[in-house]
Amino acid sequence: MAKAKSIYSCTECGASSPKWQGQCPGCGQWNTLVEAVAEKASGHRFDSLAPTARLQTLSQIEAREEERIPTGIGEFDRALGGGLVAGGVVLIGGDPGIGKSTLLLQALSHLSGKHKVLYVSGEESGEQVALRARRLSLDTRELQLMAEINLERIVTTLQAENPQVAVIDSIQTLWSDQLSSAPGSVAQVRECAAQLTRLAKQSGITVILVGHVTKEGALAGPRVLEHIVDTVLYFEGDTHSSFRLVRAFKNRFGAVNELGVFAMTDKGLKGVNNPSALFLSQHGQDVAGSCVMVTQEGTRPLLVEIQALVDSAHGNPRRLTVGLEAQRLAMLLAVLHRHAGIVCFDQDVFVNAVGGVKITEPAADLAVLLSITSSLKNKPLPSKLIVFGEVGLAGEIRAAPRGQERLKEAAKLGFTRALIPEANRPKQPIAGMEVVAVKRVEEAVARIRELE
Numbered sequence: 001m002a003k004a005k006s007i008y009s010c011t012e013c014g015a016s017s018p019k020w021q022g023q024c025p026g027c028g029q030w031n032t033l034v035e036a037v038a039e040k041a042s043g044h045r046f047d048s049l050a051p052t053a054r055l056q057t058l059s060q061i062e063a064r065e066e067e068r069i070p071t072g073i074g075e076f077d078r079a080l081g082g083g084l085v086a087g088g089v090v091l092i093g094g095d096p097g098i099g100k101s102t103l104l105l106q107a108l109s110h111l112s113g114k115h116k117v118l119y120v121s122g123e124e125s126g127e128q129v130a131l132r133a134r135r136l137s138l139d140t141r142e143l144q145l146m147a148e149i150n151l152e153r154i155v156t157t158l159q160a161e162n163p164q165v166a167v168i169d170s171i172q173t174l175w176s177d178q179l180s181s182a183p184g185s186v187a188q189v190r191e192c193a194a195q196l197t198r199l200a201k202q203s204g205i206t207v208i209l210v211g212h213v214t215k216e217g218a219l220a221g222p223r224v225l226e227h228i229v230d231t232v233l234y235f236e237g238d239t240h241s242s243f244r245l246v247r248a249f250k251n252r253f254g255a256v257n258e259l260g261v262f263a264m265t266d267k268g269l270k271g272v273n274n275p276s277a278l279f280l281s282q283h284g285q286d287v288a289g290s291c292v293m294v295t296q297e298g299t300r301p302l303l304v305e306i307q308a309l310v311d312s313a314h315g316n317p318r319r320l321t322v323g324l325e326a327q328r329l330a331m332l333l334a335v336l337h338r339h340a341g342i343v344c345f346d347q348d349v350f351v352n353a354v355g356g357v358k359i360t361e362p363a364a365d366l367a368v369l370l371s372i373t374s375s376l377k378n379k380p381l382p383s384k385l386i387v388f389g390e391v392g393l394a395g396e397i398r399a400a401p402r403g404q405e406r407l408k409e410a411a412k413l414g415f416t417r418a419l420i421p422e423a424n425r426p427k428q429p430i431a432g433m434e435v436v437a438v439k440r441v442e443e444a445v446a447r448i449r450e451l452e
Contacts, residue, residue: 035187072110075271081254094235122173258298279355289375293367323353339395363400399423
């Protein structure tokens with residue numbers, strides 16, 4: 001097969017050049033030219049083109065639910081939205097050694113009992129994969145393995161074998177004969193992902209791509225990689241901890257922000273049935289600076305402990321967050337000063353979400369403020385108290401979505417008090433739960449003192 005001609009296109013303006021150069025000739029940006037396959041001109045005029053495709057209204061299209069393929073791992077299925085979809089393309093990324101290959105090997109082992117599956121390994125030899133499977137005590141009698149990085153050979157094998165599920169580990173190791181750039185380059189990753197996605201849609205094969213991440217934690221390669229796939233999953237958590245989180249950031253067949261929680265054991269990743277217990281510290285007594293909140297991860301409410309440490313600053317005061325947005329902390333401290341009269345400008349403020357979970361929703365605002373207040377005054381918050389609510393710049397406390405579900409989850413785990421926004425006040429009382437609803441930050445601080 002003749003090698004296709006390459007051109008270099010600018011990722012900023014789209015201008016093309018026959019050879020690579022440091023500066024784009026179109027927009028003048030530096031280091032934005034990447035290799036791509038030059039498309040051949042069709043030679044057709046507009047008046048000689050084929051007839052347009054048949055149009056139909058949206059109401060004429062018969063919609064049906066896609067049939068799911070359960071992987072046999074409940075927490076993985078939850079993150080996927082209920083299981084794999086035929087013809088779907090899933091991209092899963094995470095730090096090296098966090099458990100991507102282990103989880104997928106376990107899933108394929110479960111699937112191989114009822115479905116035809118194929119594991120394509122581009123990073124490890126067949127012997128290395130077999131050793132891992134033996135260490136995890138997996139049944140791999142029906143699991144087919146292919147150690148290959150050439151895209152054309154992989155596509156030919158997939159067309160010939162036609163498995164129901166195929167894992168490509170990883171997309172950054174593949175290379176195509178049509179491009180001269182090295183494996184892992186922007187052009188190679190984009191072309192290989194596009195070819196595999198096209199094959200998945202045409203043949204109905206479910207393709208799972210493993211992706212590397214950069215040092216900033218984002219998926220390596222072009223941004224188009226995340227756009228062309230159906231589902232994007234990220235592994236979260238500290239590699240030194242035994243717990244792993246798999247979060248869905250994009251899902252065309254399910255809810256985004258769904259969370260699967262796993263524990264790493266000597267037999268691989270095991271799903272955690274009660275993940276709220278992971279994110280709550282077991283204190284022997286009430287401690288200052290600790291506040292429990294209920295966060296909503298997809299369709300699952302989770303109890304997470306927010307810890308704050310406020311200490312006298314030596315020099316410039318520091319603001320540090322782990323698992324929360326640093327910029328939002330600065331805003332919340334300004335709100336606390338302006339509307340509640342609590343001053344922290346001469347204090348170091350450290351805030352941490354226990355358990356390695358990352359909280360992105362603003363419903364954590366009120367819990368952060370109360371934990372900071374508790375640490376500053378060195379007074380523990382009332383026991384068995386949960387808190388949630390978004391704080392505005394004007395000092396108002398706004399409602400959080402699915403407040404009723406959050407309260408029920410807290411009551412189920414033994415919490416007896418709740419400080420929540422007025423708009424989330426339940427219409428019907430919740431058994432065993434005393435609900436205190438507030439409208440403003442200063443009112444929340446005052447009610448906490450009353451509860452003490």
